[in-house]
Amino acid sequence: MVKQRDKSKKRNAIIEAAVHAFIEMGFDRASMDYIAEKAEASKRTVYNHFESKEVLFNAVIQHFVQQSIEEKQIPYQANVPLEAQLNKFAELKVGISTNQLKMNFMRMAFGVMITHPNIAAQVMENAGKNDDGLQAWLDDATADGRLIIEDTALASEVFWSMCSSAFFWMPMLQGELDASKAETLKKEFVATFLARYSK
Template sequence: MSSVLPPDAPPKDRLTDRKRLAIVQAAIDEFRTHGFGATSMDQVAATAGVSKRTVYNHFPSKEALFAEILVQLWESSSAQVDLAYQPDRPLRAQLLELMWQKMRMLCDASFLDLARVAIAETIHSPERAQEMVARLGAREEGVTLWLRAAAADGKLKLPDPVFAAHQLQGLVKNFAFWPQITMGQPTLPPAVQQQVVESAVDMFLACYA
C-alpha cells in the first residue's frame, strides 16, 4: 500500500513524504499486531524511527492515522481489481480475469490481517467507517466500472450495476474473505479458489447476460 514519490519533488518534500509513508506503514504493523486499542502513538513513532512530534505533525490523533489506513485499505482493494471492458473479448473470460484479481487480493495475508483490524475497530466505532464511506462515496470500484461498460454495450442487463457488483463479489467473498476474517479459516487452496471464481462468474452470467 505504499506510493511512489514524484522524482521531481524537492528534497524537503521527498523527506516529508518518506516520513509520512514510514509512519503509515509503522501504524499498519502495530495495528495488525496489537489492534487499535493497544497501539499508542509512541509505539508508532518508535517503529517508524521518527519522533512522536513528527507523527503528530502528520496526524493529529490516532483516530486520524487509523482513518488514513482505512482509506489506503479501500484504495488497495479497488486498485487491484481493475480491468478495462473490451467489447471484442468474451464476457466470461473478462469476468474470470476480474474475479481472479479479486481472489488474489483476498488471499493476501497482509490484506487479511489489516482488514481484521479495520473491521474490528469499525464495529466498536461505526463513525469511523461512516467517515471513510463519506470520503470515498463518489468513487467506483473496477468491477462496477466494468459492469457499467458491459451494460452500455448491450452485453448485460443490469438494472443496478452497483448492486450487481456487490452481488458478484459477494459470491467470492462468502468463501474467500468472511470465513477467514470472522472464523480464522485458512486461505482457500488453489483448486477451491478456481471452483469459487468459476461458479461465481457462471451464476452471474446466467442471471444477467
C-alpha cells in the same frame, strides 16, 4: 516569511510504522509509544504530525486507499468467450483475498470500525464507491446481443454477491480460502451467472 522544511520523510515513516503496528496488534493495542519507536521518531514528533491517534488512523486509511487505486479496467471484448472475461472479474476478488497484507489491513480496519463507530463515520467519508466496471461490461455484452439482461445493475449485484461472500467476507473473517476450492467456486459462479443471463 516563514521557512518551511520538508517534513514528509518523518511523516511517511510514522504512517508506515502505524500501518504495520495496526495490522500486527490492532488499533487499540498499538500504542503511540510503540508506533513512535518503530518509526524511529520521538512520541512528541508523532504528536506534532498527528494530533491524536484517530487522526493518525485516518491518515493510515487514506494512505491505504491511495495505494489501492491501481486501475483494474476489464474492457468488453467481442471476440473473447464471456466465461473467460467473467473469470477475470471474479479473479479481482480472489486476488484481494490472496493478498495477505491487504486482507490483514482490511480485517483490522473493519475491527476498528465496528468497535469505534465514530472513527467509522470519518473513514466512510473518504471511502469512495466500488465501481468495478462490471456493469459497464454487462451493458456492452448486452448491447452486443450476447447477454440478455434487463437490469444490469441488478445482475452486477448478483455476480458480486456470489464472489464477495466466498472470496472476501468469508476469508476476511475466517481465514484464507483453499486455492483449488476457490477455483471450483469461481467456475460454478460464472456458470451460474451465464445460465441465468446468457442467450
